[in-house]
Amino acid sequence: MADPMKIRASAKEGITEVKILMSHEMETGQRKDTAGALIPAHFITEVSAEHNGKQVLAAQFGTAVSKNPYLAFKFKGGAKGDKLAVTWMDNKGDKRTDEVQIA
Amino acid sequence: MNLQRREALKAGGGLGLFGLLAAAGLITPGQARAEWNKSAFDAKTIEETLKALGASAPANSADVQITAPDIAENGAVVPVGVVSALAGVEAIAILIEKNPNPLAASFMLPAGTEAAVQTRVKMGQTSDVYALVKVGGQFLMTKKEIKVTLGGCGG
Structure with a gap:
């Protein structure tokens, strides 16, 4: 299981701003190790954010997203104390969900 | 007539498979929307x-x-x-x-x-x-x- 995500969600004037920092290698599959063999690709393919069970963002990542991906977005609605859950899934089928309360 | 029936069957069959996968937990609603x-x-x-x-x-x-x-x-x-x-x-x-x-x-x-x-x-x-x-x-x-x-x- 991968390390937990760092998620910050803050509601202000009816708009919730979400910042997510995921912990993932994001290996492109283009790099070679010291022996010259290709390092197989290992990267997050999908990220989904849900506010009280309703999807507010669905993202698809390619290999070009940086290591330990950062993602920020905003949505209308959301109040202090509401739940925001973020899930990612990688190309090896690993996944992780973390939940925070909107501040 | 026959053609329509076929289309209807095809659509029904497709839905059936999808429903099955969803029920089996292979497809979550999020995935279904954007693979x-x-x-x-x-x-x-x-x-x-x-x-x-x-x-x-x-x-x-x-x-x-x-x-x-x-x-x-x-x-x-x-x-x-x-x-x-x-x-x-x-x-x-x-x-x-x-x-x-x-x-x-x-x-x-x-x-x-x-x-x-x-x-x-x-x-x-x-x-x-x-x-x-x-x-x-x-x-x-x-x-x-x-x-x-x-x-x-x-x-």
């Missing part, structure tokens, strides 16, 4: 990527803005944001022309989510970065050149 677009992420050129995304001829638009540095010192971490003042933006995609696979990330925005996303991408070399926005079934695009200085010598 990872392999052909778009595997495309080697901007044109191929746009085709795979279903955006054949996006119009250039000043209503789409890329927020990114003009010069990125570290190509492994280039902050890129896409903002649009247009209402009803359904999807945003970030493309980097000179990367092995131009498509870096795409975002589906349900109603209520603002057209403002930010992430960090890798860039192999100085390149034009494109932001593609889908609004009301139409595709709009804008681009910005980001210079990548390797080695951090600032040249």
